[in-house]
Amino acid sequence: MFIDNSINYNYNNPKIIIIPSHSSVDSMNKTALNQKHIEYEGKLVDFHGWEMPLHYKAGIMKEHLTVRSSVGLFDVSHMGDFIILDKSSGKGFQSLLTNDIINVADGKCVYTHLPDDNAKIIDDLIVTKLGTGRYFCVPNASMIDIDENWMKENADIELIDISSDLSCIAVQGPNARILTSKILGEYINTVGKFEARIFNYVSNQFEEFNSLSKESVKKEIGIVSGTGYTGEDGFELILPNALAPALWDKLLKADMGFGALPIGLGARDTLRLEAGFLLSGQDFSRDRTTIETNCSWVIKWNHEFKGREILQRMKEEKTHDKMMGIVLEGRAPARPGSKVRLADSPHEIVGSVSSGNFAPSLGKSIALAYLERQYAKAGINVVLEYHGRELKGVTTKTPFVTKT
Amino acid sequence: MHYRIWKVETMTNVPDNLKYTKKHEWARIEGNRVTIGITDHAQGELTDIVYIELPKVGQDVEVGTELATVESVKSTSDIYSPVSGKIVEVNSNLENSPGDINTDAYGKGWLVVIECADVASAELMTAAEYKALLG
Numbered sequence: 255m256f257i258d259n260s261i262n263y264n265y266n267n268p269k270i271i272i273i274p275s276h277s278s279v280d281s282m283n284k285t286a287l288n289q290k291h292i293e294y295e296g297k298l299v300d301f302h303g304w305e306m307p308l309h310y311k312a313g314i315m316k317e318h319l320t321v322r323s324s325v326g327l328f329d330v331s332h333m334g335d336f337i338i339l340d341k342s343s344g345k346g347f348q349s350l351l352t353n354d355i356i357n358v359a360d361g362k363c364v365y366t367h368l369p370d371d372n373a374k375i376i377d378d379l380i381v382t383k384l385g386t387g388r389y390f391c392v393p394n395a396s397m398i399d400i401d402e403n404w405m406k407e408n409a410d411i412e413l414i415d416i417s418s419d420l421s422c423i424a425v426q427g428p429n430a431r432i433l434t435s436k437i438l439g440e441y442i443n444t445v446g447k448f449e450a451r452i453f454n455y456v457s458n459q460f461e462e463f464n465s466l467s468k469e470s471v472k473k474e475i476g477i478v479s480g481t482g483y484t485g486e487d488g489f490e491l492i493l494p495n496a497l498a499p500a501l502w503d504k505l506l507k508a509d510m511g512f513g514a515l516p517i518g519l520g521a522r523d524t525l526r527l528e529a530g531f532l533l534s535g536q537d538f539s540r541d542r543t544t545i546e547t548n549c550s551w552v553i554k555w556n557h558e559f560k561g562r563e564i565l566q567r568m569k570e571e572k573t574h575d576k577m578m579g580i581v582l583e584g585r586a587p588a589r590p591g592s593k594v595r596l597a598d599s600p601h602e603i604v605g606s607v608s609s610g611n612f613a614p615s616l617g618k619s620i621a622l623a624y625l626e627r628q629y630a631k632a633g634i635n636v637v638l639e640y641h642g643r644e645l646k647g648v649t650t651k652t653p654f655v656t657k658t
Numbered sequence: 659m660h661y662r663i664w665k666v667e668t669m670t671n672v673p674d675n676l677k678y679t680k681k682h683e684w685a686r687i688e689g690n691r692v693t694i695g696i697t698d699h700a701q702g703e704l705t706d707i708v709y710i711e712l713p714k715v716g717q718d719v720e721v722g723t724e725l726a727t728v729e730s731v732k733s734t735s736d737i738y739s740p741v742s743g744k745i746v747e748v749n750s751n752l753e754n755s756p757g758d759i760n761t762d763a764y765g766k767g768w769l770v771v772i773e774c775a776d777v778a779s780a781e782l783m784t785a786a787e788y789k790a791l792l793g
Contacts, residue, residue, distance in 0.1 A: 297705075308705070313760075314731045315706040520705060520732055585709040585756070587729055612708040612731055619708075641727060641734055643711065 285331035286421045286495035290502050294516045302396040304332040307518040314520035318614040321484055321525055322655075325427035326517035327505055333422060334398035335492065336405075337414040337466065340387035344410025347381075347389055352544050352565075354554040355381050355389060360463055363448045363481050366552055367544045368393075368401060373561025373568075375538040375547075377401050380481055382450045384463040390450070390477065392422075392492075394534045408560065419471045421498035423491045425505060426525075428657075429512050430488030437504045438491075442478060445489070450479035455493045455501070483522070485529025485653060527620060528613050530579060530652025536590060537577075537608040537622060545569060546624060548577040548652050575605065576630035579654055580621040580638065582647040587612050587619035588638040594623050597635035597646065604629045607638065615655050619645075622652070670792065671698040673764055678788035679740045679781070684764060687777055692741050694725065695768045696759065699792055704730040707756045712769060717745045719772065721780065726769055728759070740782060743774035 282305040291298060296307030306329070309317060320326050340346040348356050353366035362383050368376045377397040382390040393401040398417055406413055425434050435442045439458045445451050452461040456474040465475055476493035493501065506514055523533070530548055532538060537547070543561070544553055545568050553565060568574045582588060587610050594605040610621035621638065629636075634649040672678070677685045682700035686693040701707065709729040719725060719739040726737040749768050752758060759767035774780070783791070 308732070313706050318731075524731055585729075586711070587708070587734075589734060612729070614731070 283332065285329055286498045287329040287331060287423075287502055290499055291329065291516075294506075296516070296518060299519075301332070301519060304395060306332065307516070309518035309520045310516045312515055314518065314524065315614050317515055317517045317521035318524050320513065320515045321427045321486060321517055321521065322615050323428070324512045325425060325429035325433050325488070325514045326521070327502065327514060328424040328426065328517050328522055329421070329502075330424050330490070331421035331495075331498065332395035334391075334393040334395065334401070334415070334417040335420045335422075335471075336391040336393065336402065337384075337416060337468065338389040338391055338405070339412040339414075341410040341412065345408070346387065347405070347409055347411050348557055349559055350405060350409050351379075351381065352553045352559055353381075354556060355383055356557070358383055360385055361450050363450050363479050365448075365549075367549075368404070369544065369559065369561040369565075370404075370540065371560055373543040373545075373564040374540045375542055375544055376404060376540055377534050378532060378538075380479075382477070382479065384452075384466065388463070390466065396535055414468050416468050416471050419468070419494060420476060420492050421495050423493070423498060423502060423505070424482050424484075424488065425491065426482045426484045426486045426488035426517075428487065429510075429514070430486065433505060433508055433510060433512075433514055434489050434491070436508055436510060437501070438478070442489070445478050445480050447480045447487070450477050450481070452476075453478045453491075453493075455491075455497050483529070483531055484525040485531070485655060486525075486657060524611055524614055527609055527611055527622070528615055528653065528655040530622070530654060532622075533609055542624070543568065543574070546575050546577060548579070548622070572627065574627060575624040576627050577608070577622055577624050578630050578632070579650045579652040580607070580610075580623055580636060580647040581616070581650050581654065582619040582621065582638065582645050584645070585612060585618060586640075586643060586645055588621050588640040588645050588647075592621070592623075592638045592640040592645075594625060595637045595639070596629065597637050600637055604636075607640075610638075610640075613654060620654050621647070625649070670702065671764070672785050672789050672792075674785045676764065676785065677782035678785065678791075679738075679783065680791065681738055681740075683737060683740050685740055685780075685782055690743075690774055690777065691746070692743070692772045692774050692777060693768050694737075694740065694770050694772060695763060696728070696737060697788070698763045701760045701763045701767070704728060704735060704760075705732045706730055707759050710752050710756050710759065710769070712748045712750075712752065713745050715745055715748055719743065719745060728756075737769070739772070741772055741774045741777060741780045743772040745770050746773045747771035 592607040605625035725739040
């Protein structure tokens with residue numbers, strides 16, 4: 255079998271290996287938590303040029319199930335951080351986004367798509383309104399430069415990239431709030447879902463929205479937001495790099511009797527898939543429009559934005575593909591590219607899989623697939639072709655796993 | 659030149675009484691019966707295995723042809739036959755507990771038994787040679 259050995263292990267001395275600094279791994283970007291990943295026995299891999307843990311000692315399955323039943327910590331520091339200010343005239347930041355970031359309260363976190371002139375999705379983002387004409391934006395790690403250039407070229411804004419000053423620890427799961435409030439204080443619980451506050455990570459106090467600046471994030475100021483990408487309750491703790499390792503340890507060593515674990519990228523992917531969340535670069539890659547995805551609700555028609563006319567036309571014509579979930583009969587997964595056929599007429603290809611994997615919480619495999627519109631309903635029996643196998647499944651609405 | 663300390667979690671297991679391939683399969687040779695599996699190193703790289711597609715008893719295989727496909731939460735991987743012969747046994751327990759390959763790669767995680775007329779001609783490594791390959 256072929257195994258991707260981008261990280262080489264030395265098995266002669268099992269406890270410690272010493273590698274010279276000029277080895278290939280040192281050319282990757284590292285987050286401020288890199289040494290923690292090593293300390294916690296993370297299996298480090300190259301993720302879009304970042305050295306990140308695929309999993310830790312527990313393994314992907316256990317890590318996934320721990321997030322669903324208790325709480326897990328993720329290093330998502332590789333994601334971007336922008337402060338965006340609308341200039342006094344011209345096209346504001348809102349004109350770049352499908353969702354409405356203006357008619358919301360200060361501190362509201364909005365999930366939105368960033369479309370191009372053809373309404374194709376460049377990236378998906380979380381944007382937090384900090385005040386009139388002031389925003390905090392988190393782009394995906396692999397898209398930081400592309401998003402920044404697009405935004406600067408297509409809107410009249412000032413964009414301050416503070417990605418390299420900030421780390422982010424995501425705390426996710428039913429015990430996430432209890433754990434985080436133990437370490438950062440009870441008032442953390444006043445930050446609800448899709449809300450954010452500016453936080454001083456040294457004094458553990460909330461601060462005013464205008465306290466977030468490119469200077470303050472080098473010292474003590476960051477953000478606490480009630481967001482995440484797992485389908486669980488929890489927080490994303492965005493904080494200055496120097497403070498991240500100590501907070502990581504405090505959260506994991508809190509010893510509250512419910513076993514918090516560090517969680518790698520492998521489980522992050524199975525968790526988001528169960529939640530029906532899109533993966534930038536896989537479920538879309540500037541080749542699909544928002545209206546074709548399972549989150550067309552991120553389009554708010556109350557404002558002008560890039561590609562709006564095209565989406566309007568697609569909405570009226572109703573001929574576009576639509577994303578659905580598929581639950582497979584067994585454990586064998588169907589992966590991206592797998593063709594979808596109707597069980598009743600197996601010669602007809604009606605769609606293809608954009609993401610697919612085993613779902614640890616369900617004990618069977620699931621997939622997200624773009625299907626011809628007429629078949630994009632729940633309850634249709636399908637057959638997926640993958641790796642020479644024919645896998646039976648049935649279409650379903652997403653999410654696959656819900657938490658009350 | 660400065661060095662960085664990098665801890666490894668556990669030593670991979672490479673039993674001395676087995677033979678190995680470059681492609682991370684192991685073989686236990688008993689007369690003309692060869693039991694095949696994937697190594698501890700391989701299962702660690704794959705991470706949690708969720709499904710395995712095994713051949714049928716009675717099927718003929720050639721050296722280098724696809725013997726099985728392993729699905730893990732990380733990826734799909736093909737396993738190739740290190741010997742030519744006929745499949746005489748298949749580990750059907752793996753249908754319900756594919757994770758046995760992760761937890762007991764050389765024991766309960768065995769995949770197939772092949773009856774092989776000419777084991778000697780197969781390109782198999784010793785444990786020492788495989789350990790050296792792993793570096």
